[in-house]
Amino acid sequence: MTCLVLLDKALRIHDNPLLCQAGKADSSQLLVAVVCLDKAAYFGHQYGVARASLLRLQQQLQLIADSKQALAKLNIGLVTLFGDPLAELTALAQALNVRQILTATPVGYTEQQLVKQLAQRFEVITNDINSLLGSPSLAPELCKLPDSFSQFRKQREPLLLVESALPEFTPLPDQQWLTPAQTAPFCENFSQLAPFSQPESLAGSGEQQALARLDDFIWQKQAIRHYKTSRNGLLGDYYASKFSAALAAGSLSVRFCWQQILQFEQQHLANDSTYWLKFELLWREFFRWQFRKYGKAWFSKSAIKGPPDFSTPALTALQQNTFNHWCAGQTGVPFIDANMRLLNTTGLMSNRGRQNVASYLIHDLKLDWRLGAAYFEQRLLDYDVASNWGNWAYIAGSGNSGERQFNAIKQALNYDANGDFVRTMLPELSAPGRMIHQPGPGVSVPAHWQYWLSKLTASKT
Ligand SMILES: Cc1cc2nc3c(=O)[nH]c(=O)nc-3n(C[C@H](O)[C@H](O)[C@H](O)COP(=O)(O)OP(=O)(O)OC[C@H]3O[C@@H](n4cnc5c(N)ncnc54)[C@H](O)[C@@H]3O)c2cc1C
Structure with missing residues (x-):
């Protein structure tokens, strides 16, 4: 057999x-x-x-x-x-x-x-x-799975004895694997599918790069020590773990990752930051189980709330144009455009950036959240069905929370106070100081921005 x-x-x-x-x-x-x-x-x-x-x-x-x-x-x-x-x-x-x-x-x-x-x-x-709660003794019963993250965390965290990682695999003497020569006749030749040069930004998702990154982030640079305060960064190597692409691909084991954090806590330091990295891994876990619970509903406009609506988002010509500009990073809102350009050039974006561009598409441009989720799916090198569609639905208010609206100008002032990020991504802009965050002339400015826009003006003098 x-x-x-x-x-x-x-x-x-x-x-x-x-x-x-x-x-x-x-x-x-x-x-x-x-x-x-x-x-x-x-x-x-x-x-x-x-x-x-x-x-x-x-x-x-x-x-x-x-x-x-x-x-x-x-x-x-x-x-x-x-x-x-x-x-x-x-x-x-x-x-x-x-x-x-x-x-x-x-x-x-x-x-x-x-x-x-x-x-x-x-x-x-x-x-x-690929789950923290993967072993049968930890796996939640889907019918009892809470739909709120905080309830899920409260329920699961105290019981969370994540299984130990297995030692590196070497074939056992009684395992009979088909060899490379024997499998060759069954293999599709992928070289036709895409030009096969490896762009720089691809580093990270392969197993060896992922293990090296984990070692670097946790043990060598010990960037985990300040993760909680740096995690809202927008650009750079060590503000967050960058484990996501490898976790999404399954080339990095989440249990190994978890055990490494525990080891660091035992050997060096356990603080808010080391805890927070585990907290974020729990978010990933939460969405995985939510996807198992609700299945196809996640792709409905109403996601897990309200009657399912699987109709394709209908766009007027104007809305299509608006969506195209959002995708291209040409909305005229510097903080949004800078994040979208980062996504388009590297395939990645910080969590802070993702929350803002998603909120802008949903709550300010009033477009169907599934369009944004679909575009992220196309671009993200860490694309993961549950984390992506789950987070989009979350911000839209159709998932595991009420609506989450972010104020792009306030957020720009908080997280890119001097405009360095925007200047890096949009070198064509030259306004001084915080004025770099001033939306372009054609932008329809939502009322909730007015107060924060006045702060930009004030900072000019
Ligand atoms: C609209 C939107 C779409 C997203 N799409 C994806 C996606 O397709 N794939 C993906 O892996 N993450 C997604 N995220 C979650 C989060 O933005 C990324 O996991 C994170 O930015 C990846 O960078 P990191 O590995 O440095 O994260 P860190 O901040 O170092 O976090 C460590 C790990 O925790 C997990 N994690 C962190 N935040 C979240 C979160 N909010 N939800 C679920 N897991 C989380 C990831 O596995 C991450 O690698 C999305 C968030 C938003 C708001």
Whole structure:
């Protein structure tokens, strides 16, 4: 019998229960490592917005290539598939006489559907390898899962004995993996899909870079010591952890990350900042379970509140134009545009920036939040279905809170007081001091900005 070990969201050698547990129940099993690049998720469109930028595609291809190399060093081949995952995996399974599939427990609706459909044809074993509460003893019952983060945290934090990370994987003598030469005939050649040079900003999501970043942030620079005060930064290397891309890809284990923070706390210092990094990882966790609870509803305009509305956002020509300007970082509001330009050039944006551009699109431009979420999905190198759509719905007031509105001018004054960030991202602007935050002439200024705009004027003199 053959077992497929599906490594989507599990392309790592460290703390990888899928690799370690494969074949344990039956040592006569032939094991096949496989990853499938979902064509629709990288080449499809939603609401007229492309699902993935070239940069995001390149990043995923690079991650797969790196993992293939790492597995090859262990004499394990990685079958690389491209297309519709159900069709591709079924065809491979038939060719290799597969009865069992081992995979990470899904989070997003599409992945949940895939696992359900596979389970109708094969024996599917899931393991929740990318969750803090992944072990059966910790996993919340979805029907009792609170919809408020603070309740979730209060309920879960005291019980949170995160499972220890597994030692780095080396194949066990009784595991029979298909080798690189044996898997080669089944592999799709990805070199056709995208120009394969690695832009600088891609650094970070591969396993080795992610582990090096974790070591650097926590142990070498010890930037974790001041995380709580620096985390609202907008630009720079150490204001926040930058773990997100690797956590989203599954190339960094969240449990390993958690254990490393605990170790730092035991060996060096436990303070508000070390706690706060765990607190943020709990936000990630919260959205993962929320997505399992509400499934497809997250893509409705009303998300988890009110009757579902899956209609495509309808835009007038003027609104389409407004949306295009928001995407391009050409709204005329410097703080918004600077953040959007950062996203467009690097595929990343700080949490502070994300909250502001999302709020501006939803509450000031009055556009459907799903358009913004779709654009973020296209661009973000740390795109994660639950963290992205969950946070967007949150700010819109359709998710796990009431509406969250941010005042872009007030926020600019708080977090970019001297305008350094805006000046870096928008070198064409030359106004002195805080006046750099003055919106351009065509901008329709919401009433709630007036007071803060007067502060810009005051600071001129
Ligand atoms: C509109 C919007 C969209 C977002 N889309 C995504 C997304 O697609 N992918 C993604 O990983 N994060 C998303 N976030 C959350 C957050 O902005 C990023 O996780 C964070 O900026 C990544 O940088 P970091 O790794 O340096 O984070 P740090 O501040 O160092 O936080 C550590 C880790 O905690 C988790 N985390 C932190 N904040 C949040 C949060 N608000 N929600 C969920 N998890 C969090 C992330 O895994 C992050 O890597 C979004 C936030 C907003 C407001």
